[in-house]
Amino acid sequence: MLTLLFDGIAYGMLLFVLAVGLAVTLGLMNFINLAHGAFAMAGGYVTVLLMSRFGVPFLATLPAAFVLTALAGALLERTLYRPMYTKPHLDQVLFSIGLVFMASAAVDYLVGSQQQIVQLPAYLEGRFDLQVVGIGKYRLFIIVLCALLTVALQAVLSRTRFGSRLRASVDDPRVASGLGINVNRVFLLTFTVGSGLAGLGGALGAEVLGLDPSFPLKFMIYFLIVVSVGGTTTITGPLLAALLLGVADVFGKYYVPKLGAFIVYVLMIVILSWRPQGLFGRAATR
């Protein structure tokens, strides 16, 4: 029971790190980016390939996954994404689905379609067995790392000058740029960090979620649930939504495996028709 709760929280934290970049992108530029999972997949593959081809230790691949996907994100933002911001939502959806298709097929071509296996270092395997709860070491590692990231993100957002610029741009880009904030640069930075985080999440999650070329499509729906249920105006909203989703998913799969992901989807539909702006979001003003 507690073990399940623990696993659910680890899963939720992972989902949060994966999806937080998407939340900011969506809130900031009102851009529906279905290709967010492609960055996560890229991060996962960076880790897997570095470990298997070059023998880099697992921990050292994590920063590499972050940096490489962040660079890829920055490059794509400057070249492809920027012209799409002003287009209608339909165009954005199709554009990002196209990116997902390309990423999946490219990975399939370059690496192959089989499931990739991450060989965790010995000190992260196994579990602490306490009286009431078994704690997987790797799960614990994920939770600690993601919690640290969350605290850091929250601190950046609420304490630094960049954070207040970002919040201003999310609230109203036009007024923000009128105040001399370079919204485009804020957005570029955010997009870069967001894709980097997705890459890191993908690298961390490769062992838990599985990694193959269909990853972006498979988990796209989960990221979108986190963002749409959590709302895009805060960072705590997506966090709570991710935890809720993670716990609900793990419990659902354990206790009523016949229903599978059914519960999660129905819950999402109910929540969204009850509060279309998300559980923790403010009503959209524009």
Place this chain on the structure above:
Amino acid sequence: MTREDTLTAVRRSLDAATRWRWWEMVLGALAIASWWLVGEHALLANEIAILALFAVSLDLVLGYAGIVSLGHAAFFGLGAYTAALFAKLVTPDPLVGLAAAIAAAAVLGSVSSVLILRGSDLARLMVTLGVALVLYELANKLDWLTGGADGLQGVVMGPLLGRFDFDLYGRTAYGYSLVVLVVCVLIARCVVQSPFGVSLKALRDNRLRAMSIGLSVPWRLAAAYTFAAALAGAAGALLAQTSGFASLDVLDFHRSADVLLVLVIGGTGYLYGGIFGAIAFRLLHDLVSAWTPQYWTFWLGLFLVVLMLIGRDRLVRPWAWWSRS
């Protein structure tokens, strides 16, 4: 200008929109002639007709009502499963099965239309996608009814109108799908050009203004969504009946994404876009997948990205290629 003059002018401009154009006549004649012309490609033509009907139904939601839906396959799949189950459990007559599938999809459409009335584009996207996913999970888990991941097998269709058997070459199948497609498009044309259709366009273009001239927006959206769902159900039923098979594939996300692409290739908001798009998409698909069967989604993705970057309007308006957008 007196009041009478204005009224006549308005009436004339509204009438002009409903008149039959020459190219519509040509299209109709081509559709009828195609039954004799397809020869051995009847199976492919059948698929195109089904895809076209599916895309036309999405056009009613997207091009006329302005709702971005990522889960239109829900209705397609429900139609397919209903038709297949109906043939297996109740009666093998195709037309009755078609009616049952349309009814089932329409019911689902009217129920789920409640969900799409509120919220932003993102919420609506998620809810439509969610409905399709729920149906997918249901079809997957209720394996005593639907056959689960193996698909629903052992569907035997009776002859059409008690006379025409479904043959191996798909001649009957194509004729059947073609007739249903033409009838559905004719009905959709009437609906779209009725005052109801005009009001749909009004609320697509500016919902606030449409509301302030006294149009009831929720009711209209719900009606359009239900009607489109019924057409999508018909398309699904055609697929299940002509192939004698229904599998999870009919509810897959790929199907919703593909039909969006079909519609975008053909152009939204003028009813025939789905038909042109289906022909182009299917031929493109066959061409590219014959060349590189495993990685054709890469080229599909590239096509989408490039198309969206240069603007999708330009595909259907070649004369706008050289002007600045």
